[in-house]
Structures are given as C-alpha cells and as structure tokens.
Amino acid sequence: MSLLNPVTRTIRRTAGTRWTRQFTSSSSRPRHPGVAVAVSFVVAGSTLALATRRKVHCDHEIEEDLDAFPARFQKPKWTITQYLSADQILAGGPSWWPGGAGIDRCDALTVASNYESEDYIAVYFGSKEEPDHKTYIGLFDGHNGSATSEFLSEHLIQFLQRSLDRLPQQYDHLLHSDPSYEDELVQDTIKYVFREIDQAIVDPTDVLASNSKTNAVRSLRQAYSGSCALVSVYDPDNRSLRVALTGDSRAVLGRKIKGGDGKDTYAVHVLSVDQNAHNPAEVARLNAEHPGEKVVDKGRVMGWGPSRSFGNAAYKWSVDTQKKLNERYLGDRPMDSTKTPPYLTAEPVVTSFVVKPGDFLIMGSDGLWDCLTNEEAVGLVGVWLKENGHAVPKPEKESKDKKAEDSKVYKSSDLPVKLSQKDDTVFYKWWRTEKRFVNRDKNVAAHLVRNAFGGADGDLTNALLSMTSPRSRRYRDDTSVVVTFFS
Secondary structure, X not given: OOOOOOOOOEEEEEEOOEOOOOEEOOOOOOOOHHHHHHHHHHHHHHHXXXXXXXXXXXXXXXXXXXXXXXXXXXXXXXXXXXXXXXXXXXXXXXXXXXXXXXEEEEEEEEEOOOOOOOEEEEEEEOOOOOOOOOEEEEEEEEEOOOHHHHHHHHHXXXXXXXXXXXXXXXXXXXXXXXXXXXHHHHHHHHHHHHHHHHHHHHOOHHHHOOOOXXXXXXXXXXXXXXXOEEEEEEEOOOOEEEEEEEOOOEEEEEEEXXXXXXXXXXXXXXXXXXXXXXXXXXXXXXXXXXXOOOOEEOOEEOOEOEOEOEEOHHHOOOHHHHHHHHHHOOOOOOOOOOOOOOXXXXXXXXEEEEOOOOOEEXXXXXXXXXXXXXXXHHHHHHHHHHHHHHHOOXXXXXXXXXXXXXXXXXXXXXXXEOOOOOOOOOHHHHOOOOOOEOOOXXXXXXXXXXXXXXXXXXXXXXXXXXXXXXXXXXXXXXXXXXXXXXX
C-alpha cells in the first residue's frame, strides 16, 4: 500500500562546474493518497463480502443468508504501514562535507505540506581546483504550484555563477582603482540576474505572437506560478557572505561568543528581512508606487503573503495583456483590484557580511520561521553543536565509542542565546502547546525541523507530519532548511 505522508524532498547539488548532477532523497515519492485509499477500499470491501456471505439450501432453491452480512460497515482504521514516521521523514536530509573553499559542512531538508512540494533547494560548492571558489546556496519557496521554484532551482544559480565569473575580466580596472567598488558591483550583478530571469519567465511576447492555446498554457506555466528566492554567495578569498532575498524566506547567522561564566553562547545576526505586508519599508514602497490604491490590506499584498516574488505574472502584466491572454489563450481574467501593475518585483534586497571561522548560516523558508524565532533557531544549532560539533569537519574515522544520547528537554530559556522580548511565531499557539525542544538528529536541518514541528512532543510531530494536503496547510507549511558551517 502506498504511504500516505505527502513528503517530497528535491535538492539539487552541483559540484565544480558540472551542472548536471542532482541529488534526490532516497525516500520515494508516494502516489496521491486519494488513489491509495480508493484502491484499498475496493480490495477490502471485496474481501469482506467474499469472506462473510454464505449460502444455504431451502427446498431445491439456493438462497443467500443476508443476515450473515455485517449490519454496519466497518469503521475506517489506519495501519502503521500506511504512514512514514517522523523519524523516517526527518532522516531523509542530506549532509555534505565539501572539503575546501571555506565550507566545513552543509545540511539540508525539505518537508512538504502540499501533496507536491513547492520548495526546492540547490547548492553549488566551490573548489580550490576551480577558478571560482565561491559557494552558492539557493532556497526557493514556491506558491501556486511548483513550476517557478523548480525552474529557479535548475537555472538561477548557474546563471548567477557565470555572471559573477565574468566580473574580473569586465571590470578589472575599476576594482584596482577602488577596491570598495567590488561589493557594490557584486550586489548589482545579483540584482541584474534576478530581474533578468524573472523577465524571461513572465515575458508573454512569444505567446501573443502565436495562435496556439496549447503553446500559451505550456509556455506560461512558470509565469502563472510563483516563488520566493533566498540565495547566499560565499567567497572564501575575502570571507564575504552575500545574501539576496526576494520574498519572505529568511537567513540568520550564528556566531559563538564566550560568556562571562565561561559558557558558550551565540550571537544572532539577521541577514535578511522578510518582504511582506509586515515590513514597513515594503509597505512604504508599495504605497509610493501605487498612490491611492489599497495594495496592502489585512496583512496581505494584493491577497498574497510576500511583496516580492518571481513569476506571479497576474500581478505584473498590464491589464490589456491580461485581457488578451484571457480572451485568446485560456488566461486568467484580470482581477478587479488590478489598476496599475506591476505590484510585485523579483529584484532582491542584498546584504553583505564578513564571516568568521565557526560561524553558521541558517536559511529557512517561512514554514520554519512561523514556528521558531531567530534566536531559538540559532540556540538550537548551538545545542546541536554541543553533542555533534565533532562531526562538523568530517572525521577521518567515525568513533567506535557509543555516545550517550542527549535526553534533556529544553525550554527556550535553556538555549545558549539571549532571547528577544517578543515571540511572534504563530503555529505553537495554533497547536495550543508550549515550546519544548529535544536534540536527537544527526542532521542539523532535521534537528531544526523536528523542533519547529513539536520538538519534545513526539506525538504532535507525528500527527503534523501525518496530515495530508489540503488540510495540512492549516497546520504547517512546506518547510525547507539549509544550515552551512564555515571553516
């Protein structure tokens, strides 16, 4: 029988300049749960009828003894073989030890809420043997389908890497005359790449020049879908980390510091700010671009969560273009509220940060940050490092000594970090339970996801991960996490 948990992990890893290698979790993608239930119902029902109906003889006639058939149909019951456990799901995340270029280790995990996961992760590790030593990590949180996020995972990092690789040849004279110009140049290039890719996604020119509805539907699949993008670029030559954000994913860096009592604690550096209706700068930008319109309402931007995204062309095309697509090519009808598009942009906000040895970067989609604060996430990695720090730079030989498991249950106040005054996460309140954390996973991304989805309450974790779409969306979102340790 097919497993019901709709958990899909799609993570692309590329090494060196070879862009064709892919990584996919060993867990197979289950069939649609509705199909599995329907098939099992037919089989079970047929077996039940054959097993319980019997025949009796009366005066040379054969009659069925209907009383032998159950008076009431059996209540549906689940079996353990129908579901993956939380431990099985969380064990599916990969860990990489690049072995150079300033990265000790990188862990990743995606846990789906939608039947088809809309989140994708792509990584490119630099190499000492290659001219470009940079590491690129992209986290793409899709919405309205997975078409855009999957497309970005296949193409954005490749295009960005090649664009940045050209900079020394194009602007070498400028860099020599003003070394500080490099950061501005890199940031501008990243913004250009994001805009260029989005323009290619939403451009309807070829579609409007064709008479084919089939061509239109297939060509505009990524345009009608949408995706956030969180991309980090690490250059080990100058230890610079650049984080580019389009949407409401988030990047947070943790740094170990010595406390006055000699205990290790961790400083929290937030490297991106969610771009949504709760971001005052985004609200001011939208109001200035669309005076007199109610672009932001009830905590949403034109009905959407993020204020920037790839795709979502219905918020970018002119009203005239949308009418033509609607009339000729099965396009969606323009929304009544659409007056002066574009309302969304794919241009990212880019920040720069100088990394120190021992720092770690947490990149997470909004599904993580709906459950954990920045400080809790950093503190949980700190707890994980206490037991698993030896495995960050991959040991040559695994120790044969069996380590004692960490059996402690942690509250937020127990974490090695200074907590903020406000916890604005939503899901633990929705689940009507308190936050209690554990340290059980060898993969630190899985460690964060487990604690985002119940932590010490294993029954809650299993319940949340047993929910299927569409009901699961009320209780958890697609959640992707990448944690990178710098050497």
